[in-house]
Amino acid sequence: xxxxxxxxxxxxxxxxxxxxxxxxxxxxxxxxxxxxxxxxxxxxxxxxxxxxxxxxxxxxxxxxxxxxxxxxxxxxxxxxxxxxxxxxxxxxxxxxxxxxxxxxxxxxxxxxxxxxxxxxxxxxxxxxxxxxxxxxxxxxxx
Amino acid sequence: xxxxxxxxxxxxxxxxxxxxxxxxxxxxxxxxxxxxxxxxxxxxxxxxxxxxxxxxxxxxxxxxxxxxxxxxxxxxxxxxxxxxxxxxxxxxxxxxxxxxxxxxxxxxxxxxxxxxxxxxxxxxxxxxxxxxxxxxxxxxxxxxxxxxxxxxxxxxxxxxxxxxxxxxxxxxxxxxxxxxxxxxxxxxxxxxxxxxxxxxxxxxxxxxxxxxxxxxxxxxxxxxxxxxxxxxxxxxxxxxxxxxxxxxxxxxxxxxxxxxxxxxxxxxxxxxxxxxxxxxxxxxxxxxxxxxxxxxxxxxxxxxxxxxxxxxxxxxxxxxxxxxxxxxxxxxxxxxxxxxxxxxxxxxxxxxxxxxxxxxxxxxxxxxxxxxxxxxxxxxxxxxxxxxxxxxxxxxxxxxxxxxxxxxxxxxxxxxxxxxxxxxxxxxxxxxxxxxxxxxxxxxxxxxxxxxxxxxxxxxxxxxxxxxxxxxxxxxxxxxxxxxxxxxxxxxxxxxxxxxxxxxxxxxxxxxxxxxxxxxxxxxxxxxxxxxxxxxxxxxxxxxxxxxxxxxxxxxxxxxxxxxxxxxxxxxxxxxxxxxxxxxxxxxxxxxxxxxxxxxxxxxxxxxxxxxxxxxxxxxxxxxxxxxxxxxxxxxxxxxxxxxxxxxxxxxxxxxxxxxx
Numbered sequence: 001x002x003x004x005x006x007x008x009x010x011x012x013x014x015x016x017x018x019x020x021x022x023x024x025x026x027x028x029x030x031x032x033x034x035x036x037x038x039x040x041x042x043x044x045x046x047x048x049x050x051x052x053x054x055x056x057x058x059x060x061x062x063x064x065x066x067x068x069x070x071x072x073x074x075x076x077x078x079x080x081x082x083x084x085x086x087x088x089x090x091x092x093x094x095x096x097x098x099x100x101x102x103x104x105x106x107x108x109x110x111x112x113x114x115x116x117x118x119x120x121x122x123x124x125x126x127x128x129x130x131x132x133x134x135x136x137x138x139x140x141x142x
Numbered sequence: 143x144x145x146x147x148x149x150x151x152x153x154x155x156x157x158x159x160x161x162x163x164x165x166x167x168x169x170x171x172x173x174x175x176x177x178x179x180x181x182x183x184x185x186x187x188x189x190x191x192x193x194x195x196x197x198x199x200x201x202x203x204x205x206x207x208x209x210x211x212x213x214x215x216x217x218x219x220x221x222x223x224x225x226x227x228x229x230x231x232x233x234x235x236x237x238x239x240x241x242x243x244x245x246x247x248x249x250x251x252x253x254x255x256x257x258x259x260x261x262x263x264x265x266x267x268x269x270x271x272x273x274x275x276x277x278x279x280x281x282x283x284x285x286x287x288x289x290x291x292x293x294x295x296x297x298x299x300x301x302x303x304x305x306x307x308x309x310x311x312x313x314x315x316x317x318x319x320x321x322x323x324x325x326x327x328x329x330x331x332x333x334x335x336x337x338x339x340x341x342x343x344x345x346x347x348x349x350x351x352x353x354x355x356x357x358x359x360x361x362x363x364x365x366x367x368x369x370x371x372x373x374x375x376x377x378x379x380x381x382x383x384x385x386x387x388x389x390x391x392x393x394x395x396x397x398x399x400x401x402x403x404x405x406x407x408x409x410x411x412x413x414x415x416x417x418x419x420x421x422x423x424x425x426x427x428x429x430x431x432x433x434x435x436x437x438x439x440x441x442x443x444x445x446x447x448x449x450x451x452x453x454x455x456x457x458x459x460x461x462x463x464x465x466x467x468x469x470x471x472x473x474x475x476x477x478x479x480x481x482x483x484x485x486x487x488x489x490x491x492x493x494x495x496x497x498x499x500x501x502x503x504x505x506x507x508x509x510x511x512x513x514x515x516x517x518x519x520x521x522x523x524x525x526x527x528x529x530x531x532x533x534x535x536x537x538x539x540x541x542x543x544x545x546x547x548x549x550x551x552x553x554x555x556x557x558x559x560x561x562x563x564x565x566x567x568x569x570x571x572x573x574x575x576x577x578x579x580x581x582x583x584x585x586x587x588x589x590x591x592x593x594x595x596x597x598x599x600x601x602x603x604x605x606x607x608x609x610x611x612x613x614x615x616x617x618x619x620x621x622x623x624x625x626x627x628x629x630x631x632x633x634x635x636x637x638x639x640x641x642x643x644x645x646x647x648x649x650x651x652x653x654x655x656x657x658x659x660x661x662x663x664x665x666x667x668x669x670x671x672x673x674x675x676x677x678x679x680x681x682x683x684x685x686x687x688x689x690x691x692x693x694x695x696x697x698x699x700x701x702x703x704x705x706x707x708x709x710x711x712x713x714x715x716x717x718x719x720x721x722x723x724x725x726x727x728x729x730x731x732x733x734x735x736x737x738x739x740x741x742x743x744x745x746x747x748x749x750x751x752x753x754x755x756x757x758x759x760x761x762x763x764x765x766x767x768x769x770x771x772x773x774x775x776x777x778x779x780x781x782x783x784x785x786x787x788x789x790x791x792x793x794x795x796x797x798x799x800x801x802x803x
Binding site for chain 2: 029044045048053
């Protein structure tokens with residue numbers, strides 16, 4: 001009884017991640033890749049993503065502190081970051097990345113900085129939400 | 143009976159394509175570990191064989207190290223160590239593998255850049271598994287195009303030859319000889335370095351074209367202009383110690399191919415030289431030693447794409463009739479080798495038309511294999527095909543032979559020869575000819591067709607107009623004497639693999655062939671017994687052994703196993719598939735794709751073997767052995783006629799190989 005409830009709760013949380021625009025269909029695609037060979041595939045990917053992208057975030061932060069801004073460098077980093085983010089279906093993070101790259105192209109340092117703050121916020125929020133989700137998922141299968 | 147066999151044949155045909163995309167060897171290059179992991183998982187779910195690479199440089203060295211170790215490359219566009227486009231360029235230059243670019247960038251410019259750099263596809267990230275499920279098609283398409291290249295260049299060259307011969311106002315062998323010689327000369331200029339380079343691979347360190355070296359090279363070429371750039375001048379401009387003219391020549395060839403691929407435009411007839419070269423090039427990059435050499439042969443013998451055409455036609459008709467034909471034909475092939483020897487040895491060729499067929503004879507049988515090989519790149523395929531194709535020819539040449547001795551029986555012979563060759567050819571022929579005249583390409587093909595036809599038929603009526611001829615022939619033939627041949631009935635018998643006994647006793651089971659062979663005998667009563675078994679055995683044995691194909695694949699000379707049959711058939715059908723697809727005709731398209739896939743698949747397994755062996759040694763053996771048997775014949779032929787340039791050069795090539803410097 002408790003388990004069914006937990007499962008329903010889990011499904012709701014998952015659904016809310018989509019409804020609130022944190023995730024897109026790419027995440028579903030990842031879920032579909034999960035099979036007996038890799039039962040925790042999605043979680044592994046997300047973990048890998050956060051481990052690798054935190055390095056990128058750091059580089060981007062550093063690049064943003066430079067003056068004058070090297071927009072090409074910044075754009076290259078953002079491109080990479082966007083690639084990773086889109087591959088896990090991090091919809092909001094991806095959207096911010098796109099925005100930041102627009103500012104790069106436009107040469108707007110101020111826009112870049114502002115968007116980056118927004119991006120980091122989304123990035124962190126998603127991380128917390130996903131971590132909570134995976135934790136609950138683990139509990140439900142126990 | 144016919145139904146039984148056709149159903150079994152169908153089964154054989156279906157079984158392999160089912161598995162085909164599985165095992166496709168994919169190299170994924172992406173610096174982003176998350177993407178890489180996801181891609182790997184997706185590709186594995188597609189049942190591909192995946193190799194991961196997070197650096198472009200690593201990917202390149204992997205590709206260099208395991209030539210022929212991958213079927214397709216998926217590469218990210220932006221990578222820190224090397225731009226994905228750069229990698230794409232190198233792969234295009236050196237391996238000629240299909241490359242799919244991936245990027246989160248979907249801007250038109252970036253996608254365009256991918257296309258212009260030769261990417262076969264551009265996937266926007268995040269990549270979906272649906273897109274990956276289909277990537278095998280690029281592998282198939284690539285190979286199909288290689289066929290096309292070959293065929294087209296064949297056309298062009300052929301057209302050229304035809305022109306020449308027309309200028310000479312007759313079809314005497316001297317005219318032909320001239321053109322053969324021409325192509326030989328061209329070959330010497332262009333190809334020899336490559337050959338030498340390759341035959342001595344083991345002894346001589348190969349030049350590694352580093353980024354810098356390549357840039358120097360490109361700079362030199364640009365300075366000279368691509369059309370005027372010749373190895374010697376490039377070498378002078380580059381001024382790199384240790385670099386030889388041969389190195390440059392070989393690289394130039396690849397580079398030209400690369401440029402041509404970028405332009406993505408098929409060459410025109412006027413562009414003969416270019417086409418010629420690039421057609422050869424087409425095979426250069428992805429192949430190892432053997433292939434390079436074969437391509438030399440292929441290049442040189444280009445005019446004889448007749449062979450290809452025939453094979454294709456052959457494959458096609460066989461497919462229709464249910465396939466077994468190849469087996470029958472293999473016998474023919476043997477015969478034809480045997481025949482010329484006797485024939486020419488006897489000095490019986492002084493007939494008016496004798497020259498012509500001889501020319502064909504030499505040209506074709508020798509050309510076949512190398513070209514095939516070159517085409518298919520892989521031993522397995524080439525093996526299958528080789529036999530096939532040769533056989534197609536064999537039969538043709540035998541029919542020609544028939545003609546020589548008895549010119550007065552021409553009409554009859556005409557029928558005969560048509561029926562034999564035509565059974566195989568008609569579908570292709572008709573298709574290529576009927577849509578006639580509209581585009582340049584078609585025209586080329588037509589001429590090509592004509593030419594190949596011409597080869598066979600000129601003999602009967604030398605000054606025939608090329609265009610009309612084939613048309614008439616084809617139209618006429620099916621109705622003619624041998625309806626049976628193309629019917630499934632006959633074919634059904636063959637697959638039973640009575641190779642050994644049939645050879646001597648001749649094809650009792652196959653009605654179509656029975657008649658044709660009987661005719662042979664009538665015309666040619668003293669010869670038939672010379673078609674001996676041993677040769678059959680030998681030829682196959684060599685190929686079998688040296689190719690290192692598991693016993694199951696080549697079930698001894700008996701060819702009894704149905705797998706064998708399947709394989710054979712598939713190989714031959716590859717040709718058909720190419721033609722079909724190319725002409726855009728659809729009937730049997732799906733089927734032909736299947737067939738085409740087949741060899742690819744088969745080939746995969748064989749390749750693994752080849753890799754295990756240190757080099758392509760085994761394949762080389764195949765050739766030397768194989769040709770070794772023909773040496774005698776060729777030698778004889780050589781004495782007979784100058785027009786044997788082809789056969790000759792073939793031999794040179796073989797020797798070359800046998801005695802590496």
